[in-house]
Amino acid sequence: MDPADTIETVRETTATELDRLGSDKLLVAVTGATLEPAAVRAAAATRERGLARTLERWGVEASDTTVADVFTDAAADAVDRADRVDADAEDDDALVAHLETVADSPARVGAGLVAPALVADRFYLQVVNFFLNEPDRASADLFREIRTAAADLEHARVALESLSSEEREQAAAAAVDAIEAVYADYAETLEAMGLDPRPVC
Structure with a gap:
């Protein structure tokens, strides 16, 4: 399984969850x-x-130089996006809470680089739509740019290249677990509000 296959496997396995997270x-x-x-x-x-x-902490802890550098670069990019959002952070969300449970380096590549990019694509789509409906064109344009940056899988591809085929399988499994954790939290939150997380047909 090469990096492209790894990412596609995650995308296909979590297609339903990602689709619903784009609601x-x-x-x-x-x-x-x-x-x-x-x-x-x-x-x-x-x-x-x-x-x-x-990601910054993982960059320090990683033994593989390439993976360490990718984690560090990805962390810097996330800081840049947060600065552009220009808002105070609150308690960790479900994705970040899940990442705190991931220990092995291959798993961290999947959970911390592949999964966040795929989830971000769905999350920021809704943020863009929200500001278009406000209407706040400037904010919509800003978050459209942030969406493109956050959903970029280049960091994931570079890190996956440094892994063995077996380690890529571990990364794929960990990415799936991370996305499923985000979806589970989303579904439970909506159900507690009396809403159905499934699309209405």
């Missing part, structure tokens, strides 16, 4: 139904700050 209910869940610009920005800042903190 307009997502911001209801992550803001606690507080659909206001400040709350949406805080959710974005929380994700990026928490991701940056975790």
Whole structure:
């Protein structure tokens, strides 16, 4: 399994979860139904700050130089995105909380580089749509740029290149676990609000 196959495996395995995380209910869940610009920005800042903190620590702990450098670079990119969001972070969200449980380096590549990019693509799609509906074109444009940056899988590809085929399988499994953890939290949050996380057909 090469890096491209690894990423595609994760994407295909979690297609249902990612599709549902792209629902307009997502911001209801992550803001606690507080659909206001400040709350949406805080959710974005929380994700990026928490991701940056975790990846920075992993960069220090990684024994593989390439993987360590990728974690460090990805952390710096997350800090840049958080700075552009310009909001205070709150308590760690479900993704960052899950990352704190991941120990092995191959698993960290999947959970910390592959999964966040795939989830970010869905999350920031809804953030862009939110600001378009405000209407706040400047903020929508900003978050469109942040979405492109956050969903970029180049860091993941570089790190996966340094892993063996067996380690890529571990990375793929860990990425799937991370996405499923995010989805489980999303579904449980909506169900507690009396909402169905499944799409209405």
